[in-house]
Amino acid sequence: MSVDERAKHEPPPGPALYEVIRGLWPLHRTVVRAVERELSGTGMTAGQHAVMDELRRGGPRTVPQLARLLGLDRQPVQRLVNDATALGLTESAPNPEHRRSRLIRLTPKGEATIRSIQETEETELRRRLSDLSSGDITTALRVLRRLAEEFRDLAQDAPPHPTDRGDDPR
Incomplete structure (x- = not known):
């Protein structure tokens, strides 16, 4: 049976796609709980783990860039960065592309921690x-x-969230 013939006999994907979407929220919560359990004793949170993962994968970024990559508002990401900096895992550095928007990067301790x-x-x-x-x-x-x-x-396409402030895209 060809792919086209199989597609004709399969049910429409709508209900199955909805099941995938329905499963994402509990999966996300479970993954966060599991990550936080693994981080127990490190002083880190799952949010800091996500920030550090983005920095490890993509190199130094601004807080607005990190927020976009993580699908979060800038303010909570700034708090995550501040907390990771207090733990000695991240630091800010000058941004050659923008005088006021600093780059956030992993410290050697942060690099070793997230790698481990x-x-x-x-x-x-x-x-x-x-x-x-x-x-x-x-x-x-x-x-x-x-x-x-x-x-x-x-x-x-949705109306803007009240906390969205149109931060500088750099």
Whole structure:
């Protein structure tokens, strides 16, 4: 049976897509709780972990850039950065592209900390999810990225949230 013929016999994707979306919120909460359990004793939160992960993956960023990448308002991201800085995990540096908007970067301690945490997490993920194939993971990533893209568009069409202030995009 060809792909086109299979598609004709499959149910419409609407209900299944809704089930995927319905599962995202509890999954997110569960992942945050699991990450915070793993961070117990470090003084870090799941939010700081997310900020440090973005800095490790993409290098120094401004707070507004981090906020956009994380899908959060600037103010909570600034608090996460301030707390990570107080722990000696991040620091601010001059931004050659903008005099007033400083770059946030990992300190050597922050780099070592997030690398160690992520190595432990990757080992645990491989152990617990060894039944998933590379194809399964590729498909999941494609679907999640597509959902994120579509919902970003929907969110942009929505009226602005009262806390959105149009911060400098740099």
